[in-house]
Amino acid sequence: MTDDRHNFGAEIELSGITKRYPGQRAAAVEGLDLTIPAGKTVMFVGPSGCGKTTSLKMINRLIEPSEGVIRIGGEDVTTTNPTELRRNVGYVIQGGGLLPHMTVAQNIGLVPGLLKWGKRRIADRVDELLDLVGLDPSTYRDRFPRELSGGQQQRVGVARGLAADPPVLLMDEPFGAVDPITRQRLQDELLALQDELHKTIVCVTHDIDEAVKLGDRILVLREQARIAQYDTPDRILGSPADDYVADFVGSGSKLKQLSLLRVDDVGVEEFPTCTIGEDVAAVAQRVRDRGEDSVIVLDARGRPHDWVWLRSLQAAALSGGRSGDTVPVPDIDLETTVERRSTVNDALDSMLVSSHGGAIVTDHGRYAGVIRYESVTEYIRALNAAGGRDDG
Structure with missing residues (x-):
């Protein structure tokens, strides 16, 4: 973020947090003690009914704790105005939770408006966040939620959660739908986003693979939100605290290593690219000079749009019936991209739908190179030869 006012994450401390509901003998959450480090992502996992969502919602007091103290950045928030607290803690739910009668811009600008930001500042923030989550502001700011796909709604939901630049972002099964x-x-x-923003993110998920991928730490809960293990993904997979944790995360295997390895661990390779609007003949010559027969199509901002065979690119140019044909704007939804911090598992999934034996790697949405299937297998072979990771 370029804004000097940017807030990095704040430490969250839960001390003796308990939630009892009238008419129930057992507490939903019993004496939860937990410290979430500033700027880290912590994933709450556990079986249904274990209290993970209740624990999450007590952080911003959507559910009021019966006992205990919650501190954010050292401040006791159990004694503050709950409405003011929620305006300073981002919250993202499944499906985005957008208000259907408001445009995208109005949804994102809702909390800044309540905080009395000026109109120009809100408009600038909306455009900044839409760009940050990969949505063109000029295309999406005036659309209504019903005009968006599920993934686009979820992106807008994340943008809305970040709108007032809160130090803490709570996410309740954000990608489950x-x-x-x-x-x-x-x-x-x-x-x-987290690599750039360094917020304190607390996320509830039922998916252990998602927890391993996203979390700096994972909190595995038993009934009544009793802590079974609170540790790094490496140790959760490789050294489960007991049989309960081992059964929940699944048995260790070589495939589990791929959930810990990142694309950056393997490394990316250079590959020929072209830009939308370039002369096709010049592109074809440049690609052949590199000894390749395909090219990655980028837009003016360096974002990948397609990975196309030269013969297909030239056929498209010939069908236009014009001299000096240029690279057209692809009209497909590219499925063969992964981010630098994506897991090797994700990269392999993308490779399965690619006809090029690899996946395109991006860095904050911009083209960074490619990762090849052969590179992944060679890396894992070398890792195993050197002893690899603990297989659990």
């Missing part, structure tokens, strides 16, 4: 490919992209975007 979208298809697997969209979920992977949204996870990648969250990793890229």
Whole structure:
């Protein structure tokens, strides 16, 4: 972020947090003690009914704790105005939770408006955040939620959660309602955002693979939100605290290593690119000089739009019936991209739908190179030869 007012994450401390509901003998949450480091992502996992969502919602007091103290950045928020607290803690739910009668810009600008930001500042913030989550402001700011796909709604939901630049972002199963490919992209975007913003993110998920991918730490809960293990993904997978944790995360295997390895661990390779609007003949010559027969199409901002065979590119140019044909704007939804911080598992998934034996790698949405299937297998072979990671 370029704004000097940018807020980095704040430490969250839960001390003796308990929630009892009238008419129930057992507490929903019993004596939870937990410290969430500033600027880190912590994933809450556990079986249904274990209290993970209740614990999350007590942080911004959507659910009031019966006992205990919650501190954010050292300040006891259990004694502050709950409405003011919620305006300073971002909150993202499944499906984005957008207000259907408001435009995208109005949804994102809702909390800044309540905080009395000026109109120009709100408009600038809306455009900044839409760009940050990969949506063109000129295209999307005036649309209504019903005009967006599920993934786009979720992106807007994340933007709204970040609108007032809160130090803390709470996420309740944020990607559970979208298809697997969209979920992977949204996870990648969250990793890229966190790499830039360094917020304190607390996220509830039922998916252990998502927890391993996104979390700096994972909190595995038993019933009544009793802590079974609170540790790094490496140790959760490789050294589960007991049989309960081992059963929950699943048995260790070589495939689990791929959930810990990142694309950056393997490394990216250079590959020929062209820009929309370039002369096709010049592009074809340049690509052949590199000994390749395909090219990655980028837009003017360096974002990948397609990975196309030269023969297909030239056929498209010939069908136009014009001299000096240029690279057209692709009209497909590119599925073969991963972010630098994506898992190797995700990269392999993208490779399966690619006809090029690899996946395009981006860095905050901009083209960074490619990762090849052969590179992944060679890296894992070398890792195993050197002893690799603990297989659990």
